[in-house]
Amino acid sequence: MRDLDLYEKVSSFFATQNLIIRMVKNVLLVGGASDFGQVLAKKLRAVGAKVYILDTDQVDVDDDLEFIHGESCNTDLVKKIVTDCHITRLFLLPKINQNEDVQQQGRRILLGTAALIDEVRRRTEDLPQVIQVGQFQEESDLVPEYKAAVMSTEAFLHSYAVSYRMDVRLVRIPTNTVGSAYERLAKEILEISSEHTTEKAKIYNLEAETCEVPSGSATTPNVRILVYGANGWIGQQFVESLKKNNTLQYFVGKTRPGDCCDDDVRKEVTDIAPSHIISLIGxxxxxxxxxxxxxxxxxxxxxxxxxxxxxxxxxxxxxxxRFGIHFTYLGTGCLFKYAKDAPYYTESDLPNFVGNKYGVVKGYTDRFIGEFPNSLNARIRLPFNDENSPRNLLKKITSFNKLLDVENSITYLPDLLPALINLMLSRTVGTVNLVSPGVITFVKMADIYSQVSGNKLDYEALNVEDDNDGTAKRAHCKLSTDRLERLQPQVLHVEDAVRKASQAISQAS
Structure with a gap:
């Protein structure tokens, strides 16, 4: 009996040593910030591996574990990892995100994996072993979008195993596996990694106990917002709005797009690896x-x-x-020409104002940004706030002696910048008219300010016929806020916003 015990101990020892010998020095876990990923990382480190985790969820690091924030579809970041980290074993741990649709899951899982694997193939002389761990079983109907994306990735990896003789292992574990099974599954996956097989992209179905998970309980990635144009008048207000939310991590871009070399801007985006980029430049x-x-x-x-x-x-x-990052562009709604009895312009209407060079150029930008599938194009008009500032539309009006009496859409920044942040965080795309609901004339704004402040403003009201030049050289238009109010129903009506700003400015004065 003792001889048998000794034999088992010796066999176990040599099996462990064999595993250690077969383990590699530098291991990359894509999606390794999950609970299971961290258990697997711990197992890898126990056998002497240096572990790198590429993810959008933060994890604690130490000498044997390095965290890299980002996604595999960030091709420049992938190049940097492959070059600097000398990865010799690669674990793909695609995560389930129930908040993503088919297109989003396909991009993150399939296109991200394709970008990563192809970069590894082109830049690595000795191809690393690739092990994908998908969270489904063949008979499972749970999360069909995720299953479709992972199975497509399996087919892609199989083609690389055949075409480039890449050592690929495809592991499937049950969806919603209980945490108590992670240790055993991680051990089995390391054994699979060490197994000698000539089968191309061999599939391993592992069993484990599962649990019910409430819908909507999927984790959401950490938010990292990269802000360009933070030093401008609106940019400073936007950053102040970000500061009020302590859970948001933001970075101010140091490069200046357009002035700086394109490669420098790309490098900055690669190094920061944001989840969101917003352009406030203009x-x-x-x-x-x-x-x-x-x-x-x-x-x-x-x-x-x-x-x-x-x-x-x-x-x-x-x-x-290109990098799969949500992009927000703070553009303009000064894109439409004045016409008597003109309708409210919607997000689908194309710019038609050519009265000044600013409007012409911004009109093209509006159309360009609208073509990017992951971009939010936020149109603002005639911004105002609570500050006693010469950039503030309401403050300007208090100093004018002539006011054009024509209806316009305008943007109350203290109300609509937080709404814009909400739209960014929900990854809203397409065009949104980011103006306060309703329309107002400059004359009405002056009247409200006079009522609130108690100081009657002295001005001459001009109709359109009296100031044809004003409507020819400046866009005066009404924008529909139907979409904005569906997405952010809490936004203030324009007259309420003007009253609030008037009170703040009069008190400051």
């Missing part, structure tokens, strides 16, 4: 001119106009699209 004024008339000059002004109002945002949208 050109509306310049030296000795505080409005868009600054852009009416010659070729030098055209260069600034196109660089800041078109190329910079377009470049960021393109980078975000």
């Amino acid at each position: 050109r509306t004024h310049g030296k000795d001119c505080g409005n868009i008339d600054y852009l009416e000059g010659g070729p030098d002004k055209l260069k600034e106009n196109v660089r800041d109002n078109l190329y910079g945002p377009f470049m960021l949208a393109n980078i975000a699209n």
Whole structure:
């Protein structure tokens, strides 16, 4: 009996040593921040592996574990990992996210894996072993979008195993496996990793106890917002809105899209690996001119106009699209010409205002951004807030002696910037008219300010016929807020917003 016990101990010892010998130095766990991923990482570290985790959920790190924030569809980040980390074994742990639709899951799981594996193949002389652990069984009907994405990835990996002789192992574990089974499953997966087999992309179905998980309980990635244009008047207010939410992590871009080399901007995005990018960059004024008339000059002004109002945002949208990052563009709604009895312009209406160079360039940008599937195009108009600032529309109106009496849509920033953050966090895409519901004239704004402050403003009201130049050179339009109110029903009506701002400005004065 003792001889048998000794034999089992010796066999176990040599089996463990064999596993250690077969283990590799540098291991990458894609999606390894999950509970199961961390158990697997612990097992790998116990046999001497240096573990790197690529994920959007944060984990604690130490000497044997390095965390890299990002997703595998960020091709520049993948290049950096492959080059710097010398990965020799790769574990793919695609996570279930019940908040994603078919397209989103397919992009994250299938396209992300394809980008990663192809980069590894092209940049690594000795191809690493690849082990994918999908959370489903063949007979399972749970989370069909996820299952379809993972099975497509299995087919892709099988093709690489055949075409490039890549050592691929495909592991399937049950959906909603109980946490108490993680240790055993991790041990079995390491044994699979060490197993000698000539079968291409062999499939292993592992059994484990499962539990019921309430719908909507899937984890959501950490939010990392990269802000470009944070130093502008609106950019500073946006950053202040971010600061009020202590759970949000944000970074201010140091490069300047359009001015800086494109590669420098891409490198910054790669290094920060954000979940969201927002562009608040734009050109509306310049030296000795505080409005868009600054852009009416010659070729030098055209260069600034196109660089800041078109190329910079377009470049960021393109980078975000390639890397699978949600992109938000704070654009303009000053895109439509005035017409008597004109309807409310909707998000699907195309820009038609050509009265100034700013509007023409921004009109093209509006159309470009709308073509990117992961982008939110937020149109604002004539922004105002509670500050006693010369950039504030309401403050400007208090100093004018002539006011055009025509209805407009305008944007109350203290109310709509938080709404914009909500839209970003929910990964809303497409165009949204980010203006306060309702319409108002400059004359009405002046009247409200006079009522609230007790200081009657002295001005001359002009109708359109008295100021044809005003409607020819400036966009005056009404924007539909139907979509905004469906997505963010709490936003203030425009007259309520003007009253609130009037009170704040009059008190500050």
